[in-house]
């Protein structure tokens with residue numbers, strides 16, 4: 052293809068994109084107000100009577116429908132930070148606002164209520180009930196969140212369909228592969244429609260193909276469920292799908 056023709060092809064592609072864009076409804080990709088704001092956060096543990104400074108002044112933001120990754124070596128403080136973002140732990144110093152709610156000054160009961168309604172968690176080791184089927188595992192999370200029982204069936208089926216497991220919903224965890232179990236855990240974590248999903252090393256136990264499937268499911272649920280995802284990882288190969296990567300070294304971002 053000559054220079055002119057390739058230029059013409061590009062022009063046509065741009066014009067047809069522009070036409071599609073003008074027909075599509077306007078959906079802003081990134082809203083301006085952050086979902087979560089972390090300001091000057093420090094976390095110190097007392098170990099054997101000595102202070103251990105694990106987080107040393109962290110500032111970050113999560114915006115609606117972003118996929119954000121925390122990357123760093125083992126022991127750098129990623130899980131400690133994720134626990135704080137999810138309201139499971141509180142900073143020694145600094146502020147964490149989930150929307151307008153000050154996680155740093157709210158008590159355990161107040162944070163638990165926010166967590167149950169608005170946050171979903173995914174762990175490295177799936178955390179499924181071994182005797183319950185995929186369907187029953189997801190249903191359990193709706194029951195725990197206090198969702199009315201008449202809504203369960205539709206929502207459970209929808210969530211399992213989203214993660215590509217509609218045909219496996221009556222399997223128990225031991226009848227599923229590691230990647231499939233992690234996808235059930237994702238369905239379980241999004242069932243109550245949280246606005247934020249936190250995942251601690253969700254791909255660590257999986258081979259690269261299964262890890263790629265999990266990242267593809269994350270991209271789908273950001274789009275369809277309007278969720279924001281913050282995850283920790285060691286894996287450099289999955290970083291390219293992130294909207295933002297925070298690199299942590301010894302309790303600080305670099």
Ligand SMILES: Nc1ncnc2c1ncn2[C@@H]1O[C@H](COP(=O)(O)OP(=O)(O)OP(=O)(O)O)[C@@H](O)[C@H]1O
Nearest residue numbers: 096098103105123124125126127128129130131132
């Ligand atoms: N409750 C605690 N009490 C004392 N020390 C703690 C506590 N929680 C975490 N630490 C210490 O804080 C440091 C950071 O731990 P953290 O689990 O946040 O690291 P990480 O980056 O998530 O590591 P990994 O990738 O191995 O999970 C470690 O030295 C750990 O021993």
